[in-house]
Amino acid sequence: MRGLAKVERSSGAMEFVERAKPEPGAGEVLVEVDYAGLCGSDAGIYEFESAFERMELPTVIGHEYAGRVVEVGDGVTEFGVGDRVVERPIRGCGECYQCRIGEENVCQDAVITGVDHDGAYERFIAVPERALHPIPDDVKQQHAAVAEPTSIAARAVIENSRVGAGDRVLVEGPGPIGLLTAQVAAAQGGTVVVSGVGQDADYRLPLAEELGFETVNVADDDTEARRERHTGGVGYDVVFDTTGHPSGLTTAVDEVRKGGQIVLVGQTGETSMPYSPLVRAEIDLQCSYASMYEDFERSFRLIRDGDVDCETFVDTRFSLFEADEAFETFIEGGTCKPVFDISELA
Ligand SMILES: [Zn+2]
Ligand SMILES: [Zn+2]
Numbered sequence: 001m002r003g004l005a006k007v008e009r010s011s012g013a014m015e016f017v018e019r020a021k022p023e024p025g026a027g028e029v030l031v032e033v034d035y036a037g038l039c040g041s042d043a044g045i046y047e048f049e050s051a052f053e054r055m056e057l058p059t060v061i062g063h064e065y066a067g068r069v070v071e072v073g074d075g076v077t078e079f080g081v082g083d084r085v086v087e088r089p090i091r092g093c094g095e096c097y098q099c100r101i102g103e104e105n106v107c108q109d110a111v112i113t114g115v116d117h118d119g120a121y122e123r124f125i126a127v128p129e130r131a132l133h134p135i136p137d138d139v140k141q142q143h144a145a146v147a148e149p150t151s152i153a154a155r156a157v158i159e160n161s162r163v164g165a166g167d168r169v170l171v172e173g174p175g176p177i178g179l180l181t182a183q184v185a186a187a188q189g190g191t192v193v194v195s196g197v198g199q200d201a202d203y204r205l206p207l208a209e210e211l212g213f214e215t216v217n218v219a220d221d222d223t224e225a226r227r228e229r230h231t232g233g234v235g236y237d238v239v240f241d242t243t244g245h246p247s248g249l250t251t252a253v254d255e256v257r258k259g260g261q262i263v264l265v266g267q268t269g270e271t272s273m274p275y276s277p278l279v280r281a282e283i284d285l286q287c288s289y290a291s292m293y294e295d296f297e298r299s300f301r302l303i304r305d306g307d308v309d310c311e312t313f314v315d316t317r318f319s320l321f322e323a324d325e326a327f328e329t330f331i332e333g334g335t336c337k338p339v340f341d342i343s344e345l346a
Contacts, residue, residue: 002345003060003122004320011047014323017058019118022126024073029129031085033342035145036120037064038318038326040175040244045115046327051267055115062120063089063113065342066135066144076129084135086147087120087127089113090290105155105290121320123345133296139303143310145339146180150299150308151291153180156240156265157188158298160288163238165189170236170255173243174204174215176337177265180308181240182213187307190238193230195223195251199333207336210312218251227255235260246271256283263288314339 005017024030045052045061069083079085090112092104099107113119113127135144156177163169169190171182182192194208198219205215216226227235235257241248244266250273252262258281265288278285291299302308318326318338329335 001123003118004062004323005058005060005118005121006045006048006052006055007058009048009053009057012324013048014046014061014327015058017060019060019122021124024071024076024126026074027076027128027130028073028126029069029076029079029085029132030071030073031067031087031125031127031132032070033062033065033067033120033123033125035066035142036062036340036342037145037149038330038338038340039064039149040177042114043327043330047331052115059115060118060120060122061114062122063087063115064145064148065120065125066141066147067120067125070124072129073126078129079132079134084141084144085127085132086135086144086296087113087125088131088133088151088291088293088296089119089148091128091131105292120342121323121340123342133293133300136300136304139300140310142314142316142339143303144300146308146310146314146337147296147299147303148291149176149337150180150184150302151295152177152265152288153184154298154302155291155295156181156263156288157184159295160286161185161238161240161263162261162284163188163190167191167237168231169193170195170239170252171213172239172241172248172251172255173245173266174200174208174336175242175244178240178242179204179208179211179313179336181242181265182208183211183308183313184302185238185240186212187302191230193226193236196333203334204336207312211309223255231257237261238263240265241268242266244268249273253278253283256281258282260284261286313337316341319344
């Protein structure tokens with residue numbers, strides 16, 4: 001079978017490689033992949049950012065996917081042939097201190113599907129049954145492919161933020177995690193504004209508006225006037241930074257109200273700024289990373305109930321056979337959440 005792999009330690013360098021169909025080992029099932037999404041971290045692998053230098057190449061990428069169980073290994077008890085499933089792709093070791101106290105998302109020795117071993121941009125994948133999550137009957141297979149990024153937003157908002165009814169919320173960054181975070185924050189009762197930059201003007205900010213949010217383009221809008229209008233000059237109760245850019249945090253400090261909360265979801269990188277104003281304003285600086293079982297449960301309920309509008313959010317224009325086009329368009333902001341039809345590889 002063919003799989004789309006990262007083949008060289010440079011930007012681009014994605015090619016189809018030939019792989020043997022995997023055999024499910026003890027405790028594993030064989031999943032036939034139906035749909036797989038393109039995520040910001042897949043784009044990071046495409047551009048070969050430093051976070052991915054640990055990868056052994058070639059590795060088939062893709063970690064957000066929905067499939068069906070087609071074979072079960074010895075000792076599998078929870079899943080059977082025909083079950084529709086998604087994977088929780090960040091697998092804790094089960095043995096370190098964090099795993100033992102129920103903080104698997106910050107495991108000291110986690111492995112990630114599509115980074116540390118072959119992922120879902122291929123027809124079949126063998127997965128330990130403990131990493132699988134069943135797809136509810138009333139969630140479409142194509143929509144289930146975005147359950148994983150939705151679970152990350154669910155964790156950021158429901159587990160790690162204090163957003164409640166009537167709160168004024170700013171989500172910085174209209175990428176996939178940003179627009180999912182905005183939808184979950186709205187489901188929690190927040191009034192949400194989404195901000196982006198120049199390159200977001202063509203696709204991502206209009207998509208945010210289609211999803212029901214007011215938007216700010218920080219490249220040409222007067223953000224101070226916006227803040228004045230939305231919050232009476234007080235500032236936002238909660239600001240989520242999903243930009244993954246150093247300016248995301250410093251901007252959040254300008255936008256949040258005194259006594260408010262900043263939730264860092266994107267990986268900001270390196271930035272320096274004066275912290276005393278944060279202390280004097282008693283800003284709650286909270287981080288959110290990855291997701292766990294309960295976040296997937298919430299993710300599926302949010303999708304099923306339409307709080308996360310997959311019909312509008314998912315972009316089906318791209319094929320894995322023209323993956324470069326999908327990646328380049330994603331990096332330029334011309335799409336937000338491409339989902340590939342993996343059955344094309346059959
Ligand atoms: Zn992802
Ligand atoms: Zn662990």
